[in-house]
Amino acid sequence: MALRISFHRRFVTATVFxxxxxxxxxAIAGAIWLKVFxxxxxxxxxxxxASLVYAQLGLVNLAQIALVGVGGWVMLRLNYATTLPFxxxxxxxxxxxxxxxxxxxxxxxxxxxxxxxLVTLMAAGAFQIxxxxxxxxxxxxxxxxxxxxxxxxxxxxxxxxxxxxxxxxCVAVTALCMVLVFLHERGKAGRGWALIRQxxxxxxxxxxxxxxxxxWAFTLSGFxxxxxxxxxxxxxxxxxSKSFPAGESILLFALAIVGGAGHWAGAVxxxxxxxxVPAVLNxxxxxxxxxxxxxxxxxxxxxxxxxxxxxxxxxxxxxxxRSAT
Amino acid sequence: xKLYQMSAIAASGWLYLGxxxxxxxxxxxxxxxxxxxxxxxxILVGGxxxxxxxxxxxxxxxxxxxxxxxxxxNGGINGRPIxxxxxxxxxxxxxxxxxxxxxxxxxxxxxxxxxxxVVSMAVNxxxxxxxxxxxxxxxxxxxxxYENSNIVSTNQGxxxxxxxxxxxxxxELGTExxxxxxxxxxxxxxxxxxxxxxxxxxKGKKSxxxxxxxxxxxxxxxxxxxxxxxxxxxxxxxxxGPALGILQVAEEQxxxxxxxxxxxxxxxxxxxxxxxxxxxxxxxxVNIELAPFDSSGNDNGNWVAxxxxxxxxxxxxxxxxxxxxxxxxxxxxxxxxxxxxxxxxDSVTAAIKGISGLKSDLLCGPYxxxxxxxxxxxxxxxxxVYKGGRFEVVRACYDIxxxxxxxxxxxxxxxxxxD
Numbered sequence: 001m002a003l004r005i006s007f008h009r010r011f012v013t014a015t016v017f018x019x020x021x022x023x024x025x026x027a028i029a030g031a032i033w034l035k036v037f038x039x040x041x042x043x044x045x046x047x048x049x050a051s052l053v054y055a056q057l058g059l060v061n062l063a064q065i066a067l068v069g070v071g072g073w074v075m076l077r078l079n080y081a082t083t084l085p086f087x088x089x090x091x092x093x094x095x096x097x098x099x100x101x102x103x104x105x106x107x108x109x110x111x112x113x114x115x116x117x118l119v120t121l122m123a124a125g126a127f128q129i130x131x132x133x134x135x136x137x138x139x140x141x142x143x144x145x146x147x148x149x150x151x152x153x154x155x156x157x158x159x160x161x162x163x164x165x166x167x168x169x170c171v172a173v174t175a176l177c178m179v180l181v182f183l184h185e186r187g188k189a190g191r192g193w194a195l196i197r198q199x200x201x202x203x204x205x206x207x208x209x210x211x212x213x214x215x216w217a218f219t220l221s222g223f224x225x226x227x228x229x230x231x232x233x234x235x236x237x238x239x240x241s242k243s244f245p246a247g248e249s250i251l252l253f254a255l256a257i258v259g260g261a262g263h264w265a266g267a268v269x270x271x272x273x274x275x276x277v278p279a280v281l282n283x284x285x286x287x288x289x290x291x292x293x294x295x296x297x298x299x300x301x302x303x304x305x306x307x308x309x310x311x312x313x314x315x316x317x318x319x320x321x322r323s324a325t
Numbered sequence: 326x327k328l329y330q331m332s333a334i335a336a337s338g339w340l341y342l343g344x345x346x347x348x349x350x351x352x353x354x355x356x357x358x359x360x361x362x363x364x365x366x367x368i369l370v371g372g373x374x375x376x377x378x379x380x381x382x383x384x385x386x387x388x389x390x391x392x393x394x395x396x397x398x399n400g401g402i403n404g405r406p407i408x409x410x411x412x413x414x415x416x417x418x419x420x421x422x423x424x425x426x427x428x429x430x431x432x433x434x435x436x437x438x439x440x441x442x443v444v445s446m447a448v449n450x451x452x453x454x455x456x457x458x459x460x461x462x463x464x465x466x467x468x469x470x471y472e473n474s475n476i477v478s479t480n481q482g483x484x485x486x487x488x489x490x491x492x493x494x495x496x497e498l499g500t501e502x503x504x505x506x507x508x509x510x511x512x513x514x515x516x517x518x519x520x521x522x523x524x525x526x527x528k529g530k531k532s533x534x535x536x537x538x539x540x541x542x543x544x545x546x547x548x549x550x551x552x553x554x555x556x557x558x559x560x561x562x563x564x565x566g567p568a569l570g571i572l573q574v575a576e577e578q579x580x581x582x583x584x585x586x587x588x589x590x591x592x593x594x595x596x597x598x599x600x601x602x603x604x605x606x607x608x609x610x611v612n613i614e615l616a617p618f619d620s621s622g623n624d625n626g627n628w629v630a631x632x633x634x635x636x637x638x639x640x641x642x643x644x645x646x647x648x649x650x651x652x653x654x655x656x657x658x659x660x661x662x663x664x665x666x667x668x669x670x671d672s673v674t675a676a677i678k679g680i681s682g683l684k685s686d687l688l689c690g691p692y693x694x695x696x697x698x699x700x701x702x703x704x705x706x707x708x709x710v711y712k713g714g715r716f717e718v719v720r721a722c723y724d725i726x727x728x729x730x731x732x733x734x735x736x737x738x739x740x741x742x743x744d
Contacts, residue, residue, distance in 0.1 A: 031430030
C-alpha cells in the first residue's frame, strides 16, 4: 500500500513537472532562455541514455555525445533528401542511431569498467574525426549531402515552428522517451538488467540472456541519443563538427552521475547543469568555463556523499520529511 | 612561441601603431562632433564577435564600440546615446544562437553593427530575416554573410580577397598551381577555396584545396600535404594565427622559396611584421580589403584617432577593426538622417537598406546596401608585400573577375553605381 502511494505521489509530481515544462515554461521564459531550456531538455534526454546503461548494467558508455551527433547527422540528411514529416525523420534518426549504439555494445560483451569506457571513448574520437572529415549535411547532393554553400532550410514540426512551441515539443518527446525507459526498467528488460548488474554468472544461471540484455540497453541508449540529436538539429537548424567532441561525452556522463543515474530527475538535473548553468554564468558576464569548476566539485560531492546523485538526495529528503510528519 | 617573443611582437605592434598614430595624430571626428554628451533615451545596438580558438574576430566590435563611445561624447544621435551591447559566441553554434536571440528578441536592438564571426551568421541568418533586423557586419568569413537580405558586411570576406590575391599571384608571380589552405567548414574554407578553384580554372591554372579541422589544427601535416601536391603557391585562407603558424612551419623547413606565399586580408595585421622577421622579407603577399593602416585618408586617420582616444588597451587594430569603424560610421550617418523619436527597428532597417553610394578612403569603391537578397559592396582591394619590417603596397585598388559577382554587379547597375 505504501509503495502504491509512493508511486502515485511520484507520478503526480512527474505529471505536474511535465505540464509546467510544456505549458508554463515556454510562456514565461525570455527568448534566450527558450533556447537554453530547449538545449537542456535535449541533453537531459541524452544524459538519460548514458545513465541508463550505467545504472542498469554498471557499464560506462563515453560515446553518448557522438551518438547525439549521429542522430543529428541522419536527421539533417533526411531533411534535405526527403520530404518526410519531422516526426518520421525523428523516428528514423533515432532508429538508425539505435543500431549504431547496438554496434557499440559489441565490446561490452567482453569488457567492463575502465576498458569499456576507454573503448567507447575511442569510438567517440573516431566519430569526431568522421564528423570533421565529412561534415554535416547542408543541402548538398550525394550521400553526404554537403555542398560548399550556405545551409538550406531545416524544417521543424508543423505544430512547433516557433522557439516556444519547439521547447514544448522537445519536452513532450523527452517525456515520452522517459516513459519508454521507465517501462523498460519496470518490465522484463529491467529484471534482466538487475540480475546482470548483481552477477553475470548468476544471471546466466537464472536463464537470462546476458548478451541480449546488454545489447538491448545500449540500443535503447542509442535510441535516446539519436532522438536528442534529431531534436538538436531542429533546434539549431544546422550542426557543425565542433559541437560533438569526444571529451563532451565524459562531461555529460559525469553530470549524469552528479544528477543521479538511477532516476529520470537525475537526467533532468544533468541537462540543467550541462546547459543552463553555463548560460546563467554567461548572463552574469562570467566565463562559462567556470561551470567546469562547479561540476568538478559537484562530482566529488556525488562520489563521496551522494552516490544516488542530487536526485537521490532530493528523493531521500522528501521521503524523510514525509516519514517525520 | 615563447612568452617573451610574444611580448616583443605585441610591443612592436603597438610601437608600429604608435608611429602610425603619431604620423596622423588628430582629434577624432564623430557623428555631430559638437563635444556635447548625449543624454536622451539610449538607442540599443547589438554586436556579436567570435573570440576563441582558432581565431579572434573581435576587431570589428572593438572599433564599433570605440566609435559609438566617441559619438556619444559628441551629441549622440541627435541627443540620444547609443548603448552598444556586445556578445562573444566563442565559435559555438548553440551559444551563437542564444546570444543573437538575446540581443534581437530580449533586448530588441534596432540593428547589429560590427559583427565578426564564423558561426554566428550561419546560425542566425534566418533569425535576422524573420525579425527584420539589419546586421552591418565587419568581419564576415562565411557565405551566409554575403547571401542574406539582412546582412551586409564592410569587409570582403575570403572569397573576393582570396581571388584578389590569386589574380595578383597569377599576373605578377607566375602562379600555375595553388594550394588553398583553409578550414574544413563548408561555408567558409570550402566555399572560398571552391570559388578560388573556379577562378583558377577560368584562367587555365590549377588549384588544390587543403582543408583542415579547425578544432585540431595540424600545421605540419598540412604543409607536408602542400609539398606532396606539387603546388607552386600557397594561399593561406585562414585567420592570422594559423596562417602565421604555417609560415613558421615553412621557416623551420626552410621552405620559403619552395612556394609563392599569398594570403587574403587576415594576415594584414600590425603584429605580423614583428613576427615574420627578415626571413620572409619580400616573400609574403597579402590582399588587403581596406586601405593600409598608415594611409593618409581622412577616415583612416579618424579610425586611428578614435581608437587612440576611445579604444581599450587590448583592442585589435587590424583590417576588421577598420571595417568595424567604417560600419559604425555609416550606421551613425544613416541614423543621423532620421527623426530621433522615430528610431525603431523597422525604420532603421528601411534606412539601412536605403544606403547607396557612400564613399570612404578606406574602400576602393562605393558602399551601398539596397533592398536585395544578398550583399557584397566591398569586392575591390589592394595588394601589399611584407618588406623591410612593414607592409608595402604593390598594387593599388583593383577589382576581381568572378561569376560570383554577377548578381552583385546587377545590383550596382540598379543603383546606378556602375554603367
